Structure formats: structure tokens, C-alpha cells
Amino acid sequence: MSAKNLDNLGHNAKFLYGLILPCQNYVLTPMMVNKAYRYELDPNNRQRSSFHRHAGVARFVYNWGLDQRIQLFKDNHGKDRFTDFMKQHKLLNSLKKTQFPWMYECSKCVPQEVLKDLHRAFQNFYRGRKIGKRIGFPRFKKKGGRDSFRLHGTIRFEDRKIQLPRIGTVRIKEKREKYHKGRILSATVRRRADRWFVSVTVEEEIPDPTPLSRQAVGVDLGVKALATLSDGTIIANPRNLGRKLRKLRYLHKSMSRKKKGSKNYEKAKLGLAKMYLRVFNIRQDTLHKLTTYLAKSHSRAVIEDLCVSGMMKNRKLARAIMDSGFYEFRRQLEYKCQWYGTQLMVAPRTFPSSKLCSHCGHKKTEFSLSEREYECEQCGLRIDRDLNAALNLVAASWSETENACGEEVRLLTDSMSLEKAASVKQEPNIIHDCNV
Numbered sequence: 001m002s003a004k005n006l007d008n009l010g011h012n013a014k015f016l017y018g019l020i021l022p023c024q025n026y027v028l029t030p031m032m033v034n035k036a037y038r039y040e041l042d043p044n045n046r047q048r049s050s051f052h053r054h055a056g057v058a059r060f061v062y063n064w065g066l067d068q069r070i071q072l073f074k075d076n077h078g079k080d081r082f083t084d085f086m087k088q089h090k091l092l093n094s095l096k097k098t099q100f101p102w103m104y105e106c107s108k109c110v111p112q113e114v115l116k117d118l119h120r121a122f123q124n125f126y127r128g129r130k131i132g133k134r135i136g137f138p139r140f141k142k143k144g145g146r147d148s149f150r151l152h153g154t155i156r157f158e159d160r161k162i163q164l165p166r167i168g169t170v171r172i173k174e175k176r177e178k179y180h181k182g183r184i185l186s187a188t189v190r191r192r193a194d195r196w197f198v199s200v201t202v203e204e205e206i207p208d209p210t211p212l213s214r215q216a217v218g219v220d221l222g223v224k225a226l227a228t229l230s231d232g233t234i235i236a237n238p239r240n241l242g243r244k245l246r247k248l249r250y251l252h253k254s255m256s257r258k259k260k261g262s263k264n265y266e267k268a269k270l271g272l273a274k275m276y277l278r279v280f281n282i283r284q285d286t287l288h289k290l291t292t293y294l295a296k297s298h299s300r301a302v303i304e305d306l307c308v309s310g311m312m313k314n315r316k317l318a319r320a321i322m323d324s325g326f327y328e329f330r331r332q333l334e335y336k337c338q339w340y341g342t343q344l345m346v347a348p349r350t351f352p353s354s355k356l357c358s359h360c361g362h363k364k365t366e367f368s369l370s371e372r373e374y375e376c377e378q379c380g381l382r383i384d385r386d387l388n389a390a391l392n393l394v395a396a397s398w399s400e401t402e403n404a405c406g407e408e409v410r411l412l413t414d415s416m417s418l419e420k421a422a423s424v425k426q427e428p429n430i431i432h433d434c435n436v
């Protein structure tokens with residue numbers, strides 16, 4: 001039985017399927033994942049100023065820690081990297097009483113978590129240097145930028161309210177009481193424009209991730225349409241930034257005309273931040289719907305490994321690419337595929353998905369970006385460019401698995417060996433709230 005015939009088998013065929021395709025990495029036992037749930041808060045004035053104070057402490061400690069690390073690095077001629085964040089935390093605690101007594105007003109976990117984050121930022125920086133990736137040096141945080149702080153300890157939900165350590169019981173704007181189950185690990189309070197949100201990280205057991213449907217789908221991401229699927233579905237791009245660009249430009253202009261630091265300037269700034277938040281929310285919504293659909297209703301998703309930073313250099317495309325959030329798409333798809341037991345395959349950058357003919361396998365030598373339709377010189381096939389690419393991705397994934405199982409070997413080219421991104425990533429996934 002070929003793998004394609006399994007498409008018609010139902011839900012009960014999972015073990016059979018597992019036996020025939022041992023190369024697939026299905027997780028058949030329930031697994032623990034960290035999930036984050038975000039709620040909008042409805043704080044009163046006292047709580048609002050407490051939030052501001054906590055965010056201020058977080059920012060101060062981060063900058064203090066960064067400055068200290070830089071000084072230490074200079075004094076030791078670049079030898080000591082100050083690798084232990086606990087050391088730094090102890091030092092801060094010893095200074096707290098004499099130098100920063102105002103910190104006692106806030107929860108003690110805020111500085112601790114911030115120094116942990118700083119430590120991670122340095123680790124990433126050093127790791128990036130090792131593997132030759134450009135990861136920036138940690139930067140100082142500015143006031144009024146991204147206010148946030150993380151808490152742990154007694155975090156409890158009680159009918160449409162959340163109890164946070166030191167801050168107390170804060171009302172939640174959400175209509176439903178709570179969506180999550182499982183043990184709460186931490187809570188991050190964040191400001192976006194003039195609204196406050198809390199993301200609660202929960203350790204949750206997710207059920208046996210057996211895909212319901214046995215279909216493979218190829219996804220071609222584009223600029224014109226957000227995505228074209230191999231079954232012919234076209235997901236239109238919401239074009240948020242495009243539609244809202246004039247409004248944004250107007251708001252930017254109106255802010256720049258105001259005197260910095262004045263009341264009107266602050267008002268204009270808030271208006272702009274609100275507009276960006278709106279754009280961000282619409283984009284997230286579209287991406288979440290798309291990635292959930294792909295992971296939930298298919299047994300395999302095949303995508304291209306897009307070189308986003310390379311594409312960004314093309315300035316005409318840059319804004320459209322930024323807008324559709326390719327990075328975010330890949331990130332969401334990776335963790336959702338793991339949740340729903342979908343196999344995610346990533347075609348390498350060298351795979352000529354748009355140049356191949358999906359019908360006869362003929363490869364074009366030249367195929368410019370401006371051509372919207374693929375026309376095969378060999379078999380005369382005329383097909384939409386993106387659909388052709390999506391079909392090629394699925395076809396390549398079949399040939400890949402069949403080769404691995406020793407069935408129906410159909411080699412297309414050598415460059416088509418696909419890496420299995422889903423099987424590499426084993427660590428629990430956390431939904432990070434993406435920054436604007």
C-alpha cells in the first residue's frame with residue numbers, strides 16, 4: 001500500500017499508519033507543553049500605577065545589570081563574562097537596602113526574572129558569535145517603550161479576576177472566566193498602547209496528537225496572496241499595513257508637528273501606538289487562523305525555507321513581507337504541528353519549487369518573479385505560479401518519505417532531500433506574545 005492510499009483511511013488507522021511509515025515521527029503519548037494564555041486586564045488607578053512602578057523597576061534593573069556587566073567586561077580586559085546571574089542578583093540584593101530602597105514596594109521576583117532575561121540575552125549574543133549568526137549585543141531599555149514585567153508565586157484566577165503577588169486582585173476584561181487548565185508557572189504583565197495584558201504561562205497536558213485527516217498540504221507563501229495551498233485554496237493577504245498606511249503616515253506626521261514632551265505630543269504618540277496595535281492584532285489573527293487550519297486538518301504540511309533577511313534587501317518587497325509576517329508564520333506552524341501531531345517538512349532553499357513543472361517535472365532555467373503564470377514548454381501545462389510551487393512541495397515530500405521507507409523510489413533531484421523540522425525541535429513550546 002502506498003502512502004498516498006492512506007489518505008482515505010480514517011481516524012482508527014493510526015497504528016497501521018505508524019507501522020507502514022516508521023520514518024514519521026509521531027508522538028502517540030500525551031505530552032506536556034507550556035502554553036501561554038493572554039487576557040486583557042481592567043486595572044483600577046491604584047493598580048495601574050503599581051503596574052507602571054513594577055515595569056519601572058524591571059527596566060531599571062535591566063539597565064543596571066547591563067551597565068554592570070559592561071563595566072566588569074572592561075575592567076577585566078574582556079575576560080570575565082559575569083556568567084552567573086545569581087551572583088548579580090545577590091549583589092543587587094545587598095545594594096537594595098542602602099541604594100534602592102524604593103524597590104521594596106515591588107515584588108521581589110521582578111528583578112530576579114529580569115536578571116535571568118539579561119543573562120539569556122548575553123548567552124544568545126555569545127552563541128551567535130560562535131555559530132557566525134549576527135545576534136545583537138543587549139541594549140539599554142528606554143522609558144515608555146515596551147513596559148512589561150514577569151511575576152511568579154501565588155497566581156490564581158477567581159471569577160473574572162486574577163490574583164497577582166504584591167499587586168492584588170485585578171479584573172479581567174474577558175467574558176469567559178478562563179480558557180486554560182493546568183499548573184500556572186508565571187504571569188507576564190505587559191502594556192500595549194494604553195491597555196494592559198497578562199500572559200499566563202501554563203504547564204498543560206495535551207492529548208494524543210493524532211491528526212484527524214490524512215492529507216498533506218504544500219504551502220507557498222507569497223506577497224500577492226498570503227498563502228496558496230496545494231489543494232487550490234488561496235488565503236488572501238489582509239494587507240493591514242497597506243490599507244492602514246495612509247492613516248499611519250498621517251498619525252506619524254501629526255506627532256512630529258507637536259512639541260516633544262508636550263501633552264499633545266503624548267496624545268499623538270498614544271494614537272499612533274493604538275493604530276500599530278490594531279494592525280498587529282489583525283495580522284496575528286490571520287496568521288493564527290491559517291496556521292491552526294494547516295496543522296489541525298492535515299497530516300503533513302510542507303513549506304519552503306524562505307530566506308527572509310535576503311528578501312528584505314529587496315526594498316520593494318520588504319514592506320509587504322514585513323506585513324505578512326513570514327517569521328511569525330513559521331514559528332506558529334512549528335509549535336502547532338507538534339500539538340496536533342502534524343509532520344512539518346521544510347524544503348531547503350535550493351529547492352526550485354517555482355521553476356519545476358508540477359505535472360511532468362520539467363525544470364525551467366529562467367523564471368522571473370514578475371511572471372504570474374507557469375507555462376511548461378514540455379507538456380504545455382498552464383497553471384498559476386504559486387499553486388504550481390505548492391504542488392511541487394507536496395510532491396517532493398512524498399518522494400522523500402517513500403525513499404526513506406524503500407517504497408516506490410522516485411528520485412527527482414538530489415537537492416530535494418527535505419529536513420524534518422518538527423522532529424528536531426523537542427523542547428516544549430511556549431507561545432510568545434510577539435512584539436509589535
Ligand SMILES: [Zn+2]
Nearest residue numbers: 357360376379
Ligand atoms: Zn510540464
